[in-house]
Amino acid sequence: MSDDAPAAPSDAAPRRRWKRLFVWTSAALAVVLVAGVGTAYAYYRVLRGNMVQHDLSSALDEEERPPKIGEDINILFIGSDGREGGNSAYGGRDFVGERSDSLMLAHISPDNGVTMVNFPRDSLVQLPECQPYEGTEGTYGYYGMINAALYHGGPPCAVKTIETLTDIRIDHFVHLSFVGFRDMVDAIGGVEMCIPEPMRDERSKLDLEAGQQVLDGEQALAFVRARYEIGDGGDIGRIDRQQMFLGALAEQVTSSDVLTSPSRTTSLLQAVSEHTATDQDLSLDQMISIGSTLADVDLHDITFYTVPWWPAPLDPNRVVWDEERAAELFQAINNDRRLDDAALETGAPSAPGASPSPSAQPSPSYPAEPSTEPVDAAADQAEAIEGRDATSNPCVNGLGEGTEEE
Known part of the structure; x- marks a missing residue:
């Protein structure tokens, strides 16, 4: 037997020890990962339990709803102007009920990205007829203001209104308050x-200087709510x-570490759970599926339309x-x-200069068949429906280009 023969067993022993160490380390990591996932899921369940959830299936008649088409997802975002709780700080403490301060449809497609459609609240x-709800x-x-649907029948009536007007099936909705929006912006820093220029609006408490800056929750809320003292004073x-x-x-x-x-x-999750309401079917699996698509x-x-x-x-x-063009x-x-x-280009005619009524009470007396003839202001139509992708830079494209004179 050669002098080198006894060395073989001693080399095998370290390899076995390293193998055992690797196995135990992998097992420990697996346990940690499983525990982490379990904790995250438990945390999600707690947060989800804090959210207000609405049962659309019981509130809406399935036979009256548009059919589900394809694998894409349609989510209706409802920005509420309700003044209960912390929202009373944003004016109108004697305000009764709530109306949709903004309505936006997000169409999420695995093949064609995300399309966001705004429905002007002054529309x-x-x-449609809506049943009493909560x-x-x-x-x-x-025939009246689109934002009154939320006042008459809560989120189900808002969903029914959009489905009736567009013939698009709404899969889910997210109902968000002023405070919820503010806190979510603060949550991401x-x-x-x-x-592009100084912006002031006393009603929304907007006071911004020109230039590059980070808007906190209060400033962001004022920015998206401002209308009366900026541009033409309209919703467009x-x-x-x-x-x-x-x-x-x-x-x-x-693009950040958010x-x-x-x-x-x-x-962010805490802000969402405390100030957001959704439909019951917007489950964890659905959120993960939507998140994987958006990733x-x-x-x-990501394109925006009005x-x-x-x-x-x-x-x-x-x-x-x-x-015609809306269809x-x-x-x-x-x-x-x-x-x-x-x-699809229609261009938005310049919106009227007078300030719309802040109460936005519905007006059933309007004629059921409004005239579709364009008025003089429509002669200068520019870019009402033209899509804007999410990379649009207000300092390049300008708030004055598409806001002040649009």
């Missing part, structure tokens, strides 16, 4: 924006600013939809196909 539309009185169908200009803010928000969330920071993620979406594939509109013939403070927009979304911006 005069045919509201303290609301319900309503008969009449604010949103960086470039403000405000929608333009809201879209720009959401573009900046999307860019920041996807989603990888435990503290910020925790604060692969490029910012250029429903094509005309100034209302009998009230310059209101708008009516351009039915083209809704059909494109329903069929999950890319929108043909050239075909």
Whole structure:
């Protein structure tokens, strides 16, 4: 036997020890990961339990709803102007009930990115009949303000209104308050924006200097709510600013450590759970599925649109939809196909200069068949429906281009 023969067993022993160490380390890591997932899921369950959830299936008649088409997901975001609790700090303490301060449809497609459609709150539309819901009185169908649907029948009535007007199936909804929006912006550390010129609006308490800056929750809320002392004082200009803010928000969330920071993620989840209501079907699995879809979406594939509109013939403070072009927009979304911006261009005529009524009471006396003839202001239509992707920079494209004169 050679002198080297005894060395073999001694070499094998360290290898066995390293193998055992690797196995035990892997097992320990697996236990830690499983425990972490379990803790995260338990934490999610606690947060989810704090959220207000609505049962759409019992509140809406399935036979009256549009059919589900394809694998895409449609989520209706309802920004509420209710003044209960902490929201009373934002004016109108004698305000009764709540109306939708903003309505936005997010169409999330695995193939075509994300399409966001704003419905102007000043829109005069045919509201459907809605049943009483959780303290609301319900309503008969009449021609009035779109934001009154929430007042009459809560989130189910808002969902029914959009489904009736667009023939698009709403899969889920998110009902958000002023305080919830403010706290979510603060939770991610604010949103960086470039403000092209000083902006002041006493009602919304907006006071911003020009230049690159980070908006905290209060400033962001004032920015997206401002309307009366900025631009033409109408809702269309405000929608333009809201879209720009959401573009900046999307860019920041996807390009920073917001989603990888435990503290910020925790604060964000707490803000969502405390101030947001959803439908019961927006489950953990659904959220994960939506999140995985959005993870692969490029910012250029997030596009914002506003429903094509005309100034209302009998009230310059209101708008009516351009039915033909609005139908083209809704059909494109329903069929999950890319929108043909050239075909959809209507351009928004300059919105009326007078300030709309802040109370936005419904007006059942309006005629059921509004005129679709354009008024003089429509002669200078520019870019009402033209899509804007999420990379739009207000300091490049300008709040004055598409807000002040749009």
